Amino acid sequence: MREQLQELAHLPAQTEDGVMMHLAANISSVKELDLVVKNGATGVGLFRTEFLYMDRDSLPKEDEQFEVYKQVAERMGNKQVIIRTLDIGGDKNLHYISLPEEENPFLGYRAIRISLDREDLFKTQLRAILRASHYGNVKIMYPMISSISEVRAANSILEKAKSELTEENIPFKNNLEVGVMIEVPAAALIADLLADEVQFFSIGTNDLVQYVLAVDRMNEAIAHMYDPYHPAVLRLLKLTVEAAHRQGIPVSVCGEMAGDIRALPLWLGLGITDLSMSAQSILKVKNSILQSSLKSSVLMMDQLFSCKTSEAVAGVLNKHMQKDM
Numbered sequence: 001m002r003e004q005l006q007e008l009a010h011l012p013a014q015t016e017d018g019v020m021m022h023l024a025a026n027i028s029s030v031k032e033l034d035l036v037v038k039n040g041a042t043g044v045g046l047f048r049t050e051f052l053y054m055d056r057d058s059l060p061k062e063d064e065q066f067e068v069y070k071q072v073a074e075r076m077g078n079k080q081v082i083i084r085t086l087d088i089g090g091d092k093n094l095h096y097i098s099l100p101e102e103e104n105p106f107l108g109y110r111a112i113r114i115s116l117d118r119e120d121l122f123k124t125q126l127r128a129i130l131r132a133s134h135y136g137n138v139k140i141m142y143p144m145i146s147s148i149s150e151v152r153a154a155n156s157i158l159e160k161a162k163s164e165l166t167e168e169n170i171p172f173k174n175n176l177e178v179g180v181m182i183e184v185p186a187a188a189l190i191a192d193l194l195a196d197e198v199q200f201f202s203i204g205t206n207d208l209v210q211y212v213l214a215v216d217r218m219n220e221a222i223a224h225m226y227d228p229y230h231p232a233v234l235r236l237l238k239l240t241v242e243a244a245h246r247q248g249i250p251v252s253v254c255g256e257m258a259g260d261i262r263a264l265p266l267w268l269g270l271g272i273t274d275l276s277m278s279a280q281s282i283l284k285v286k287n288s289i290l291q292s293s294l295k296s297s298v299l300m301m302d303q304l305f306s307c308k309t310s311e312a313v314a315g316v317l318n319k320h321m322q323k324d325m
């Protein structure tokens, strides 16, 4: 089966009725790139940069980060590489910068909140990413955005980093695209406003599900309540996608849901054609895309969005899968 799937690696991910999808990879380290290339990913849709900061005793210097980002950019050639700025906090801690003990770490000092508070740390990372943008098709993405002010504050530090590099005569791509993760319900609810500020969205369903349902994604006692097919999640996805489409910016999905073949008709029906997932999932998802159709997915949408429970949503998706695939 694996070998048969491997034959799909360099075929387009096209539905039966000709809709082209793009399957990019989520990575956390350079090591993963061999599999990304082998499985024919259309790019890196999410580069989680946390690994660069973990298992060490001090912050990584700009040059060290630059070398890593450049390596990824060069390896992917003209395919896009979306580098997400540091998403530390929550379950991921750095012992060498003193993060506070928190009652609710996932609701606390995390991700962009730390970056905006620690401009030194953030600007170093932005400079490294900007420098790497000279060597490939690099884009920047901010995690855990919940307001317009955060985007503007992050962009103003980005502008400072650009001015510094310009003054130092260091090359970078001046018009590199900047996007945000949509992973906090507030961001989904103001997606129309956010779409005016950035060039793309990537929906982080892992956090979006945890925050909209108030279900800690790490807590086993309530794992059964962590439900990506809850109607509330579906509504936030729809809001986000409609806002992006109205404003004409691309929107992709990079949470675990992107690699779940049951969700394919949902993406097609919503008009999402860009997914980013673990490199291991790409061939399996592509195989399902080849047996899917836009037409039947669109026809299913009214039924899906009138479901009152996630059991009903799962029922519709399962039935669709049996019929379509």
Ligand code: PEP
Residues within 6 Å of the ligand: 046, 048, 087, 183, 203, 204, 205, 206, 207, 208, 254, 255, 256
């Ligand atoms: C997400 O929240 O869906 C996501 C992709 O980010 P992470 O899993 O790294 O929090």
Ligand code: MG
Residues within 6 Å of the ligand: 143, 183, 204, 206, 207
């Ligand atoms: Mg997240």
